[in-house]
Amino acid sequence: MNEQAIIRFERVVKRFGDVTVLDELDFHVDKGEKVTIIGPSGSGKSTVLRILMTLEDIDEGVIHVAGKPLWHEERNGTLVPASEAHLRRMRKEMGMVFQQFNLFPHMTVRRNITEAPVHVLKLSRHEARQRADEYLELVGLSEHADKFPSQLSGGQQQRVAIARALAMRPGIMLFDEPTSALDPELVGEVLTVIQRLAQEHDLTMLLVTHEMQFAKQISDRICFFDKGRVLEDGPPEQLFTEPREARTREFLNAFLNPA
């Protein structure tokens, strides 16, 4: 067992009806590690992130986040299903950036960022505003603070979504295909922000992306998912150039040399 792990899945099963999406998944991310999940469509990549954000529950197994069970609580030495209060506490450990930016359309950019710190962390409006401005600067959008999301490009909206997640100061950031809804010319600005975060901040990052070149640059480790399990993982220089498994090779060949 890996004691460094800040995220640890142990024999996690997730089913949707008759379909087993995660099949006794063992998976971990160490503190400070940048990990990218790649794999075929339907292999369970997004489900892993959605389970971590408590948007989906699990059928079997145990997940630990920051040393505590996520979907369970310890009562009298045994694990029982987590209460809503426990899930709320655990959610604060993580921030998530979705494919669709999910900003509140009727709020300004700054307000989008201050809402959760005020309501969840109980910061004063003044503190939350200062914090919002700090993160808007980090994502290069200070001059857009008073605009509404519809007045921004997709790339800018996604950078606001990143600032919004960071404003909760989570130890772990989850990115679910953060550039796949963007026009190609807007992908770079979002990747640049994520890359800067990876290099300059002491965050644990777990990313699902089809941007292989980017994954190679920022990741400490790549996990190849197949049928709800990690088929193989390794540092990018190894996994992209000398994958051990035939399935990984097939996937990478099809991906890097589409017909």
Ligand SMILES: Nc1ncnc2c1ncn2[C@@H]1O[C@H](COP(=O)(O)OP(=O)(O)OP(=O)(O)O)[C@@H](O)[C@H]1O
């Ligand atoms: N809420 C749901 N209800 C029913 N089935 C679902 C639900 N969410 C996901 N699935 C199914 O679970 C499987 C895994 O989905 P998931 O989104 O995790 O795959 P993925 O590896 O992220 O794929 P992609 O690269 O296409 O996004 C898919 O077959 C999907 O159709």
